[in-house]
Amino acid sequence: MRPSTSHLRELTGKRDFYAGGLMVLIGLFIAVKGTTYRAGTLMHMGPGFLPTALGVLLVILGITIAAAALAPAEVGPDGEEHTDDQRILPENPQWWAWFCILMSPVLFIVFGRFFGMIPGTFACVFIAALGDKNATWRGTFVLATVVTAFGVGLFSYFLQVPMPILTWWGAQ
């Protein structure tokens, strides 16, 4: 980690730089949006007071985090913490599996809303299980069926969650 021409690249390759940056962005967003609510006085605080203050605080914390990534001196005795995984993506990114996991609630909403609990559950488990790298159609199908049978039994019959078991085009 020697300072050189590639310093800038090194810097932006650091995870903490992005971590701090994200906090600054979120903080800015909170603070800017917070000013649209009435701040009030310290004695009679309005709804915007605390969130705006938190947003500003988050910006400061974000700058601190990012600044820590800037300082090359950090490699000293404390180096251990900074030499650890600085990659943002893991070694072998699992885009397909991540997509499957995030699609799982989405399909649950779509199928659950329009067709009921059985299709919703089945779709939710099915798509999530496809994310595994060793997934087979057969195994996925069996798993989704088993979970659906068990889940509908537990939540619909036993716990009485008010969601139609089977419906057509959301007749709720």
Place this chain on the structure above:
Amino acid sequence: MIGTSLESLYYGFGVALEPHNLMFCFIGVLVGNMVGVLPGMGPLATISILLPLTFGMKPVAAILMLGGVMYGAQYGGAICSILLNLPCHPPHAVTCLDGFPMTKQGRGGVALGLTVFASFVGASWGITEMIFLSPLLVRAALQFGPAEVCSLMLLGLLAGSTLARGSPVKGVAMTVLGLFLGSVGTDLETGSERYTFGMTELDDGIELIALALGLFGIAEFMNSVNQVAPINTKYTRVSFKDMRPTKADLKQAFFPMWRGTIIGSLCALIPGTGPTIASFVAYATEKKISKHPEKFGTGLIEGVVCPEAATHSSVQGDFIPTMSLGIPGDAVMALLLGALMIQGIVPGPQLISQHPDIFWGLVASFWIGNIMLVLLNVPLIGIWVKMLAIPYKYLYPSAMFFVCIGVYAANNDFFQVGEVAAIGLFGYILLRLGFHPAPILLGFVLGPRFEENFRRAMLISRGDIGVFVERPISAVFIALCAILIGSQIYFRLRGTKPPIEPSLRPHDTGAPPVTAEMRTPAE
């Protein structure tokens, strides 16, 4: 004072032994243990996933069941770490150090048996502390005005986020984010909507379940999917017979167990130092006073029993500020407190007098539940061991269903299911950027009450911010906050980290994979 405590305890046993409550406590322990044993499911994930099951229940039954789930899951995690070298919960990282070598020597059963025993002793001590200290604390806390409550919360939040593992600044950032998330929705005082962007579903704020399941469920699954090493079940053949320790084992375990218990209860008294730190300190102490420190890590009974007793005693101790002040020390406690709030119960010093059935019932059920845990684990260990072998590819899709339906059941609304997906993605990004999401939950649960008390303190003092240092009790809390921040900066500038942590990192031992919950702070 002691007399009234014992009388109340008697009343508590009456509540906890009602067949209905007893049943839910039993179900909680059983299911918690079952889910907690599954590799990759720590107490946080387990409690969040099982939380929706309690929605329809009465508050007492619900909290007794969740209490059972909590220590069931904790013990399940110990099984997982001793037999598989997989710590699903940070405190168990230390248990792996000597627990797994014992398993390799074929003494895993003994390690498990002694763990049951140690956790029972640790928990019993913690419960006793809870019985006698909580009423005292409540008496003190009832004198607190809004300014004191405010600075106490500040201390709790700071301690929870900075004494944790990982970067303190990042921890504080997560707490601030949590406080903000807690302010989303209708402002209680003025009734105006904040950060809802016109979505009426957000009027009541972000759903606690969605937050917890997003951060500790979905984000965690995204982190572990296809990254988990296949489980090595070579050593997991343990039967009931193997669990019986010999007399020599018991003798060897006796003093370390008590030392662990005392260390755990001391750690519980310092806000923010939860079971993780307790177990690390316990292990380090035991190693220091041992006559043969070089043998640690090769399967010593002391190395298993001492941290386990410390963990359980400190977890029980953590209930004291949670129940008597309404200030949780870590994310697990925050989740339990949040569950109480879902049931419409306001946490704080008035809880014990207003809902004695909840407080004393819970205390009594801890004991009953811990005995159940011992009784359950002896005959069922064979089944738990089989459950360890369930592959992750079946586990996480099924868990995804529990996440979806659980969030739906909170309000019978699909909006929250979308919410949980969004929070899950956000949580995973945070994980990859090196944040630990647990303090978010802490800030989220305390946020609304912090704001309310802050406003009230400012109103009473006529907008004078100096009130926090002028009132003596509040000034003490603020001074502690300052010491906390000061010491962090000091350690940072000197380039050293606070002791205990680095030398005992779990991956020094042959690298059990570090899951996100592993990395969560002082739980």
